[in-house]
Amino acid sequence: MYDLGLINGKVYRNGQFTLLDVYIKDEVIAEIASPSMEVPCKRTVDCTNKLVMPGFIDPHVHINLDLGEFKTSDNYESASKAAIFGGITTFIDFIEPINYVKEFDEKLKQKHKEAENSFIDYSFHTTVGNFKDDVEQLVKKSFANGIPSIKLFTTYSESNRKCSYEKIQEFLENSRLTDSLILVHAENDEMILNSTVDDTLALYERSRPAESEREEIEKLASLVAEIKGKLYFVHVTCGSSIEMLNEKYSEILESNIFIESCPHYFYLNKDVYETENGNLFLLAPPLRSTEEQEKLKKNIATINTVGTDHAPFKKEEKMTYNKVSQVPKGIGSLEYSFSLMYNLFGESIVAKYTINPAVIHNLFPKKGIIQEGSDADFVIFNPEEKLIIDSGRSQSDYSPYEGLKITGVVESTILRGNFLVKDRQLVGITRGQFIRRK
Ligand SMILES: [Zn+2]
Structure with missing residues (x-):
């Protein structure tokens, strides 16, 4: 029975x-x-x-993210509550960035403790900053703790989170050998550092322009074409970045390169930065032009997964400062992620919330599919x-x-x-x- x-x-x-x-x-x-x-x-x-x-999988959330002066509004209890009203039954959060392997245990322990109140199933990605240590040792440790994915940044050198290209190569080489997944926040650091644009809301998108994403993605894709391994671009904002990948790297898409985007890049555009409440929409990478947005929609078939990059703050916190650099970056969308994307793309979006993230993030066949033996x-x-x-x-x-x-x-x-x-x-x-x- x-x-x-x-x-x-x-x-x-x-x-x-x-x-x-x-x-x-x-x-x-x-x-x-x-x-x-x-x-x-x-x-x-x-x-x-x-x-x-199948219960939806959100492969990209930030819970209890501490930015110093500000902390994201959601803990595991509130985030998972919002998630279940959006049909999400598994999400993947990030361990705080580490620069040395010895920091891993403590940071992982902290996440496990925070997650005890989650209503839904969860996992973590290991995150590195300006990593100075042994790649093989870190991946081994991460695997031993059930985590086959490492996230890194190509930007944020000002806060010591940018990973060097030497290390990125090492991570890719290791990925080829061990099948680990390397998640990358891809924006060109130099272009951002050299930007002469003022620290104001109206010019925010130009301070981290579309080209900085496209160029960085192209640079890394050429590395993957050479080294192989598995690389996953988180929160891709620009349709032109994806067009470039389709033109030049189509043969390694879905085998070595994976693409994630987020609902906000489909629904919101940089015009909001010209409005009075623009701070409420500040996040990194920024919202883009309507042209980029249209291209993103046109290339939906190439996008493998949808993550929310959920990182909400309260209105008052977002509105405290005028200088963009001081405003906490991030918005929330766990609760309406699927419905929003379903409204744009209909049934074709389902795989991007279920089987695709399950396979790419090693949750398959426990999650992401309706078949005998899988989690109900x-x-x-x-x-x-x-x-x-x-x-x-x-x-x-x-x-x-x-x-x-x-x-x-x-x-x-x-x-x-x-x-x-x-x-x-x-x-x-x-x-x-x-x-x-x-
Ligand atoms: Zn993120």
Whole structure:
């Protein structure tokens, strides 16, 4: 006898929706059957006219991020609460940047402690700053702790977070040998440092221009073409960066190069920096021009995953300073990430929230797919329902999308067989688990 049956829904399998019943036992998917079959089950939930998808994976969130004077608004409890209303059942946060291997244990321990209150499953990426130590040793240690991904920056030399090209090469060589994934925040540091643009809101985008991303991505792609290994570009902002990759590096896309983008680069553009409340939209890399935005949409098929880069602050904190360099950078979008992208791209977006991040980030086949033996994580989605976005459940007091009308709403979210959200109400509290990805 099964514990729970999701019946009569349109179930996402092999890239399409099919009428199927899904049965769950002991937190995993036990059987997938045709709706005409009688299957003994303790409790069934009717999903007629609903889309039943694997629980979404957000591979890029910042929780409890400490920027010194300011700290992001969300802890694990509030972030995961916002996440479940958006159908996200697994997210991946970042360990604070380290420069030496000996710093790893302490920083990892700190993250594990913070994450104890998570409602959903989680993992971390190791992060390096101006890394000075042994690459092999770090990757080994990271693997031993269930983490097969290392994030680095090509910018932020002013805060000692820029990783040298020698080290990036070493990380790539190591990736080729060990299959680790190297996540890169790609912006050209020199172009940003040499920018003569004033530290003002109206000129913010020009101080970190589109070319600084495109150039850096091109430089790194040529390194990958030579060395191989696996490199994942986080938060790609420009359609022109992706066009360049399609033109010059198409043969290593999806085998050695992976691309992530975020909902805000599709919905918001740099014109907001000309407005009174522009500070509320400050983040790095910046929002781009409408031309870049259009190109980004046109190249959606090349983008592998959607991450939110969730890093919200409160209004008052964002509005404290006029100088851009003093404003905490980051916005939140965990709760509406999927609905926003679904509104633009429809069903083609589903893989970018499920199987793609699962495969790329080594969560597959535990997560990201509806098949027997996988975790019973689900989103029940009503594609017809309409909603106006409000300030949301994050502890930040605003949403960058407030007032926007969307069609398609996450109705229920299930983590390992337990309803966390049912019919848009919080019904269950589970404790998330750290998922070893290695
Ligand atoms: Zn980020």
